[in-house]
Amino acid sequence: MLDFFTRFFKPERSGSLAKERLRLVLLSDHLSLAPDVVESLKRDLIEVISRYCEVDVANTDVSFEQQDSAVAMLANIPILGLRTGRPTPPSSAPPSTPPYEPPSGATPAHAAVAHDEPKIAADLATHAVAEIAAAAPVVAALEATVASPIESAKPKASRKRRRRRPNLTQQAPAT
Amino acid sequence: MMQETTPLEGSAPIAASVPKPRGRAIVVTSGKGGVGKTTTTANLGTALARTGARVVLIDADVGLRNLDIVLGLENRVRNHLLDVLEEKATLEEALVVDKRVPSLQLLAAAQTREKDDVDTAQMKALVDRLRDRFDYVIIDCPAGIEAGFQNAVVGADEAIIVCTPEVSAVRDADRVVGLLGNEMKVQLIINRLRPALVKKGKMLSVEDVNAILRLPLLGVIADEPDVIISTNRGEPLANDDTSRAGASYRAIAGRIAGTDTSKPEIPQEPSFFEKLFGGRR
Numbered sequence: 001m002l003d004f005f006t007r008f009f010k011p012e013r014s015g016s017l018a019k020e021r022l023r024l025v026l027l028s029d030h031l032s033l034a035p036d037v038v039e040s041l042k043r044d045l046i047e048v049i050s051r052y053c054e055v056d057v058a059n060t061d062v063s064f065e066q067q068d069s070a071v072a073m074l075a076n077i078p079i080l081g082l083r084t085g086r087p088t089p090p091s092s093a094p095p096s097t098p099p100y101e102p103p104s105g106a107t108p109a110h111a112a113v114a115h116d117e118p119k120i121a122a123d124l125a126t127h128a129v130a131e132i133a134a135a136a137p138v139v140a141a142l143e144a145t146v147a148s149p150i151e152s153a154k155p156k157a158s159r160k161r162r163r164r165r166p167n168l169t170q171q172a173p174a175t
Numbered sequence: 176m177m178q179e180t181t182p183l184e185g186s187a188p189i190a191a192s193v194p195k196p197r198g199r200a201i202v203v204t205s206g207k208g209g210v211g212k213t214t215t216t217a218n219l220g221t222a223l224a225r226t227g228a229r230v231v232l233i234d235a236d237v238g239l240r241n242l243d244i245v246l247g248l249e250n251r252v253r254n255h256l257l258d259v260l261e262e263k264a265t266l267e268e269a270l271v272v273d274k275r276v277p278s279l280q281l282l283a284a285a286q287t288r289e290k291d292d293v294d295t296a297q298m299k300a301l302v303d304r305l306r307d308r309f310d311y312v313i314i315d316c317p318a319g320i321e322a323g324f325q326n327a328v329v330g331a332d333e334a335i336i337v338c339t340p341e342v343s344a345v346r347d348a349d350r351v352v353g354l355l356g357n358e359m360k361v362q363l364i365i366n367r368l369r370p371a372l373v374k375k376g377k378m379l380s381v382e383d384v385n386a387i388l389r390l391p392l393l394g395v396i397a398d399e400p401d402v403i404i405s406t407n408r409g410e411p412l413a414n415d416d417t418s419r420a421g422a423s424y425r426a427i428a429g430r431i432a433g434t435d436t437s438k439p440e441i442p443q444e445p446s447f448f449e450k451l452f453g454g455r456r
C-alpha cells in the first residue's frame with residue numbers, strides 16, 4: 001500500500017538513471033581508467049601529498065567530470081597542517097616500482113598500488129604544494145584536464161582551469 | 176549489363192583527365208548488435224533507389240548473412256561477396272537485383288565462411304570498383320569491432336551510426352565513433368525510440384543520446400510493430416507509403432541525398448485528445 005503511494009507520488013524515472021550510468025561509464029571509457037584505477041590514483045595522490053602535509057584522508061574526494069569537451073579531474077584534499085622539516089623522501093617506496101597494471105592475476109589492487117608513483121600523481125602534487133605553501137592550512141584544489149580521445153582532433157589547449165579555489169573560511173582547523 | 180572493365184586488383188586511379196563522378200560509400204555500423212543495422216541498410220537502400228539513384232548494398236556480415244532476408248531476396252542469391260573477392264564469380268553473377276526497385280542491387284555475404292576470410296585490401300578495392308558503377312554503395316557492418324568491422328569500414332568514406340536509446344548501445348556507438356577516425360563523415364540515426372516511455376522519463380531521449388554522441392542527426396525511427404512485420408515478410412517499409420517508419424526512412428534518404436534539408440522530426444506520443452479523436456497514429 002505504501003509502495004503504491006510512493007510510486008504514485010514519485011514515479012520511477014529510470015531514464016535519468018540511465019543517463020547518469022551512461023555518463024559515468026563513458027567517463028571511464030574515455031579516460032581508459034577502470035574504477036579501481038581511479039581508486040588507486042586517489043590513494044597515490046594522498047600518499048604523495050602526505051609526505052609534505054598532514055592530510056584529512058577521510059574527507060578527501062577525487063572525482064572526474066565532463067567539462068565541455070574535456071574531462072577534468074577534481075581533487076579536494078583537506079590539509080590539516082604542514083609537516084615540519086624535510087619532506088619524507090620518496091625513497092621510502094621501493095625504487096622504480098613498475099607502473100600500475102590492471103587486473104593482473106591475484107594481486108589485490110590495494111597491495112599493487114600502495115607504493116606506486118604514477119607520474120600524474122607526482123605532477124599534481126607539485127601544484128598542490130605550490131598552493132599549500134601560499135596559504136596553509138587550506139583545502140588543496142587540484143585540477144587536470146584530460147582531452148577525451150574522441151575530441152582530441154579539435155584544437156583544444158590543455159587549459160587548466162581552477163574551479164575550486166582554496167577556501168580559507170570553510171576549512172580552518174586548529175593548528 | 177554493364178561491362179566489366181577493371182580487374183579486382185586494379186584499384187589504380189581512373190585516367191585522371193575527366194574525373195567521373197563517383198558514388199558515395201557509406202557504412203552502416205553501431206558496435207552493438209541487434210540495434211537495427213540491417214533493417215536500416217535495407218530501408219535506406221530502398222528509399223534511395225526509389226528516387227532513381229543506383230544503389231548497391233553490401234552485406235559485410237560474413238558468416239551471418241541477413242540482409243537478403245530483410246530484402247526478401249534470399250532465394251535469388253547465387254554467389255556472394257567472397258566469391259567475388261576470390262574471383263570465383265564475377266560481380267555480375269553475384270549482384271542480385273531487387274524485386275521491387277530495379278535500381279537497387281544486393282551483394283550478399285557468404286554464409287558458410289568466416290569474417291577473417293575477407294582480405295581487407297581486396298574489400299577496399301571492391302568498394303572502390305562499385306563506386307564507379309553506383310551512386311551509393313551502402314555497407315551493412317557486422318556487430319563488434321573486430322575484423323568484420325574493419326573490413327566493412329575500410330572502403331567507406333561516410334558512416335551512419337545506428338543507435339537505440341539504451342545505455343549499452345550508446346556506449347558502444349561512442350566507442351565505434353572513436354574508432355572511425357577523423358577522416359570519416361559520421362552521422363546518426365536513433366532507432367527504436369518509444370515516445371511514450373520518453374515522455375514518462377523512462378527512456379533516454381533523443382537529446383540525451385546526442386548529448387553524448389554529438390553527431391549530426393539524420394533521423395529518428397520510432398519502435399513500431401510494422402518494422403517486425405516487414406522483416407517477417409521481407410518487404411522493406413520504405414516501400415510502404417502508409418507506414419510511419421517507412422516515411423522516416425524516406426526522409427532520412429532525402430537528407431543523405433541532400434534533397435531534404437529540414438530538421439529531423441522526432442516521433443512524439445500522441446496527446447490524450449489526439450488518441451481520443453483518432454486520426455493518424
